[in-house]
Amino acid sequence: MIRISNTMTRTKEEFVPLTPGEVRMYVCGVTVYDYSHIGHARSAIVFDVIRRYLTFKGYRVTFVKNYTDVDDRIIRRANEAGVSAREYAERFIAAEREDMASLGVLAPDIDPKATEHVAEMIELVERLVDDGHAYPVEGDVYFAISSFPPYGRLSGRNLDELLAGARVEVDERKRDPRDFALWKGAKPGEPYWDSPWGPGRPGWHIECSAMAMKYLGPSFDLHGGGEDLIFPHHECEIAQAEACTGKPFARYWAHNGMVNMGKEKMSKSLGNTLNINEMVTRHSPDALRLWMLGTHYRNMLEWSEERVVESARALERLTRLRHDAAAVRAGGAPASLPPAFAEFRPRFEKAMDDDFNTPQALGVLFDFGRGLAEARDRGGAPAAFVAGVDELVQLARVLGLFGRDAAPDGPPPEVQRLLAARGEARARRDFKRGDEIRDEIARLGWLVEDTPAGPRLTPKGR
RNA sequence: GGCGGCGUAGCCAAGUGGCUAAGGCGGAGGUCUGCAAAACCUCUACUCAGCGGUUCGAAUCCGCUCGCCGCCUCCA
Numbered sequence: 001m002i003r004i005s006n007t008m009t010r011t012k013e014e015f016v017p018l019t020p021g022e023v024r025m026y027v028c029g030v031t032v033y034d035y036s037h038i039g040h041a042r043s044a045i046v047f048d049v050i051r052r053y054l055t056f057k058g059y060r061v062t063f064v065k066n067y068t069d070v071d072d073r074i075i076r077r078a079n080e081a082g083v084s085a086r087e088y089a090e091r092f093i094a095a096e097r098e099d100m101a102s103l104g105v106l107a108p109d110i111d112p113k114a115t116e117h118v119a120e121m122i123e124l125v126e127r128l129v130d131d132g133h134a135y136p137v138e139g140d141v142y143f144a145i146s147s148f149p150p151y152g153r154l155s156g157r158n159l160d161e162l163l164a165g166a167r168v169e170v171d172e173r174k175r176d177p178r179d180f181a182l183w184k185g186a187k188p189g190e191p192y193w194d195s196p197w198g199p200g201r202p203g204w205h206i207e208c209s210a211m212a213m214k215y216l217g218p219s220f221d222l223h224g225g226g227e228d229l230i231f232p233h234h235e236c237e238i239a240q241a242e243a244c245t246g247k248p249f250a251r252y253w254a255h256n257g258m259v260n261m262g263k264e265k266m267s268k269s270l271g272n273t274l275n276i277n278e279m280v281t282r283h284s285p286d287a288l289r290l291w292m293l294g295t296h297y298r299n300m301l302e303w304s305e306e307r308v309v310e311s312a313r314a315l316e317r318l319t320r321l322r323h324d325a326a327a328v329r330a331g332g333a334p335a336s337l338p339p340a341f342a343e344f345r346p347r348f349e350k351a352m353d354d355d356f357n358t359p360q361a362l363g364v365l366f367d368f369g370r371g372l373a374e375a376r377d378r379g380g381a382p383a384a385f386v387a388g389v390d391e392l393v394q395l396a397r398v399l400g401l402f403g404r405d406a407a408p409d410g411p412p413p414e415v416q417r418l419l420a421a422r423g424e425a426r427a428r429r430d431f432k433r434g435d436e437i438r439d440e441i442a443r444l445g446w447l448v449e450d451t452p453a454g455p456r457l458t459p460k461g462r
Numbered sequence: 463g464g465c466g467g468c469g470u471a472g473c474c475a476a477g478u479g480g481c482u483a484a485g486g487c488g489g490a491g492g493u494c495u496g497c498a499a500a501a502c503c504u505c506u507a508c509u510c511a512g513c514g515g516u517u518c519g520a521a522u523c524c525g526c527u528c529g530c531c532g533c534c535u536c537c538a
């Protein structure tokens with residue numbers, strides 16, 4: 001049984017999908033006006049892991065993640081750059097896809113763009129207007145908050161507090177200052193679509209309601225995103241969707257914590273971001289992922305290059321096991337998982353079942369790793385060791401780690417030649433020469449270690 | 463001001479009523495080695511921000527205090 005923290009109820013609840021054996025989930029993607037940063041990476045990795053785990057548990061998962069490709073900032077920056085908004089957005093959509101692939105994040109089943117669903121949004125707005133939930137004013141359309149009493153439930157605020165809040169913008173044309181835009185009339189120089197209210201473009205919130213319902217139906221299982229989207233974005237999504245269909249929108253709401261730079265949230269508006277494309281040149285995707293998953297997804301995570309380096313170091317112990325297993329795999333017949341290693345999968349699942357507790361799940365993996373290393377050093381049954389490593393890798397892959405095969409490239413002939421020469425020198429007990437050759441091999445990028453079974457070559461930086 | 467969250471070892475971080483307070487990094491000692499590296503073993507929080515309270519029993523529940531963060535505006 002999977003339990004999940006539901007932002008809507010603020011409790012951990014048993015996860016029961018609407019259709020047995022099937023999960024439909026929607027996650028809010030990025031607004032594509034700049035490169036994606038570490039904060040976006042966290043959200044992506046968190047929901048990637050949730051998706052992978054649900055799949056691992058046997059659910060048929062449909063995963064939708066959108067692109068917001070029309071927005072004030074896209075338009076402004078595209079104008080500055082002298083290209084169309086569409087062209088500008090496409091550039092960053094391509095970059096985002098590359099970034100996600102480089103992080104080992106699985107592509108969504110569907111990744112709809114807002115601009116390709118304007119018709120659905122117009123239809124949704126029309127229905128809201130017809131039903132008295134929305135009203136047009138001079139080419140704009142606003143959602144009438146007073147027509148939807150549950151507004152504020154997700155974020156835990158009541159309508160009076162919102163009014164009292166100092167930062168509600170005053171717009172005389174709105175009936176109520178808390179009303180929000182569903183449709184924005186086009187200003188000169190802006191891209192637009194024709195609508196019953198004149199040329200314009202959709203508001204931000206409406207796109208997610210429209211696309212989620214188009215691909216997942218009026219009611220679906222899990223809606224995710226960063227916790228900074230709870231209000232107003234997700235609140236508005238609910239209002240639009242439920243006012244329109246009269247059906248409950250998402251059953252469970254999951255929100256990931258922010259990545260902080262120092263004490264402050266990393267965000268594009270604060271200008272303190274670290275882009276993914278730069279980070280993946282400095283750190284392996286697995287190190288970044290291990291670092292992120294070492295903190296529960298709902299907690300704040302402070303950026304620290306040192307922590308990532310530590311994670312890379314921790315990872316090496318497990319990576320070593322993979323290499324060692326690969327080295328002996330060729331030898332014997334495959335074995336089934338020995339009983340000594342049977343405890344780890346249930347422990348792993350127990351951790352993950354409890355609101356996707358990746359820090360605890362990783363603890364299990366490291367315990368497993370210790371057990372395997374011990375078995376390896378004891379000698380004995382290599383096939384059992386290999387079977388154990390296979391199990392470990394399977395579990396790690398549920399977290400998106402070890403996506404690439406261990407099969408290392410063999411050492412180049414030059415390195416092999418040097419290794420043989422070193423062996424001869426050492427046999428003569430000419431350790432000085434041996435050490436020189438070891439340094440030479442190191443310069444070629446390979447680490448030499450002497451084990452009871454002979455020298456072992458490992459490519460550096462793995 | 464309103465709403466939500468956090469404060470656990472040198473650092474990071476699980477644990478949210480009762481076995482020895484996970485795991486990672488770092489540190490100390492040991493085994494192995496020509497040396498090294500790696501690996502393995504042992505040790506590294508009598509204590510969970512502070513103070514009260516509830517309870518047979520609390521890091522875990524309640525209250526207060528202190529410190530920090532997020533949202534209330536675009537934001538993953």
